Amino acid sequence: MKDRAILGITMGDPASIGPEITVKALSHKDIYERCRPLIIGDVWVMEKAVKTVGLDKKIAIHPVKSVQEGIYSWGTIDVYDMKAIEEDRLKVGKISEASGEAAFRYVKKVIELAMAGEIDGTVTNALSKEAVNLAGHHYSGHTEIYAEFTGTEKYTMMLAYHNLRVVHVSTHVSLREACDRVKKERLLDVIHIAEDACKALGIEKPRLAVAGLNPHCGENGLFGKEEQEEIIPAVEKAKAEGMLVDGPVAADTVFSKAKGGMYDIVVAMYHDQGHIPLKVVGFEYDDDREEWKAVEGVNITLGLPIIRTSVDHGTAFDHAGLGDANELSLLNAIDYAVTLADNRKG
Incomplete structure (x- = not known):
């Protein structure tokens, strides 16, 4: 004991x-x-x-x-x-x-x-x-x-609800600033932290997904160039290091795929992109009783000693x-x- x-x-x-x-x-x-x-x-x-x-x-x-x-x-x-x-x-x-x-x-x-x-x-x-x-x-x-x-100096937030896990490139900043923080170097840091977190939880070979920032992952630059200029280079670098990582994956499907077991963890680009899907599945409100039936989920700070x-x-x-x-x-x-x-x- x-x-x-x-x-x-x-x-x-x-x-x-x-x-x-x-x-x-x-x-x-x-x-x-x-x-x-x-x-x-x-x-x-x-x-x-x-x-x-x-x-x-x-x-x-x-x-x-x-x-x-x-x-x-x-x-x-x-x-x-x-x-x-x-x-x-x-x-x-x-x-x-x-x-x-x-x-x-x-x-x-x-x-x-x-x-x-x-x-x-x-x-x-x-x-x-x-x-x-x-x-x-x-x-x-x-x-x-x-x-x-x-x-x-290098840390990130992870949210978890059963097998659905999400880490964030940025959290408590404005949406405008969050877009500016989507940089290859930061993405690589978060990808590494995410893999380490999964291994700390006992997952030997973590499967990672990196969400896109823009609708449809930018449609080859039509809706934004962050995917082409920052996200794809970070994902390719991670793959070259031997990591099992996919991306960018469209944000409107990646969380369903992870919840279904395709990925062990998702790298989200900003606060609400990661928080909303976790709270949709973890928070359950009963309108008839006017109270929360369940408020589940965990917030974990990664990268700390x-x-x-x-x-x-x-x-x-x-x-x-x-x-x-x-x-x-x-x-x-x-x-x-x-x-x-x-x-x-x-």
């Missing part, structure tokens, strides 16, 4: 659904059979969350000041108490500077623990980019925070404090982190 990976899991924005779905996720006994979860957050917020979701009779919160103090046993949630936000400053369901500062501190601490080798991987709950920026930390998201504090997986949804402030938020995406993120950590150890 001591060989179970230790995973640092951030609580997310304390005003969000993060604390609640964390409690729900860790109420699953099998999680403790596969890893040792350690929550990075505030004890009093987690204690409140346990009551909110109605599990205060079954789950106890255990404050710790170090990784070594954790009990790591089902029925007890170990919390690395950051004391980052005071009770009178927390506004559940609201964006605030105080919550943004707390969420940022949780992320910074989990990175420090991973970089020091005290934990085997990190999992992040959602934070509010607006709140973090209000607190004076000017990042466009988790990915950029991780990149800075790990000293990483440490493991980082995350929920593939936002803070859902409108559901915070209600106890009805769905923990499926967090469970998925924990599963991926365990797999990556175990493969890295093995």
Whole structure:
């Protein structure tokens, strides 16, 4: 049991659904059979969350000041108490500077623990980019925070839902800028990172697809020249290196092909091109009940020296404090982190 990976899991924005779905996720006994979860957050917020979701009779919160103090046993949630936000400053369901500062501190601490080798991987709950920026930390998201504090220059985001995996050439930039970032050098970097990620997941010979940027992959320059000038040269270079890569493949069919098993991973050119297909299959809304039946999928930062997986949804402030938020995406993120950590150890 001591060989179970230790995973640092951030609580997310304390005003969000993060604390609640964390409690729900860790109420699953099998999680403790596969890893040792350690929550990075505030004890009093987690204690409140346990009551909110109605599990205060079954789950106890255990404050710790170090990784070594954790009990790591089902029925007890170990919390690395950051004391980052005071009770009178927390506004559940609201964006605030105080919550943004707390969420940022949780992320910074989990990175420090991973970089020091005290934990085997990190999992992040959602934070509010607006709140973090209000607190004076000017990042466009988790990915950029991780990149800075790990000293990483070449990285990318991967989204995953079962066998459908997508990496991105660019993410949090305008669509106009995203088109300008489609360059051979960047594409090659992302293709290499994508192949490495698949191998880290146990796929020995990954099959990669590179999506086109323009409709019908530009129709030989009729709808744009990025395919001819940047994408095709990158794909040909990757093939020459011995990689199993196709492209450019029209973006309106490549994700269906990957979902059907033709490819192990798709290189998307920009944020929405990759996010939309993943969320169409992973997010399921029930109109009759006016609620989400499923919110599944994982966000993984590739190219880092440490493991980082995350929920593939936002803070859902409108559901915070209600106890009805769905923990499926967090469970998925924990599963991926365990797999990556175990493969890295093995």
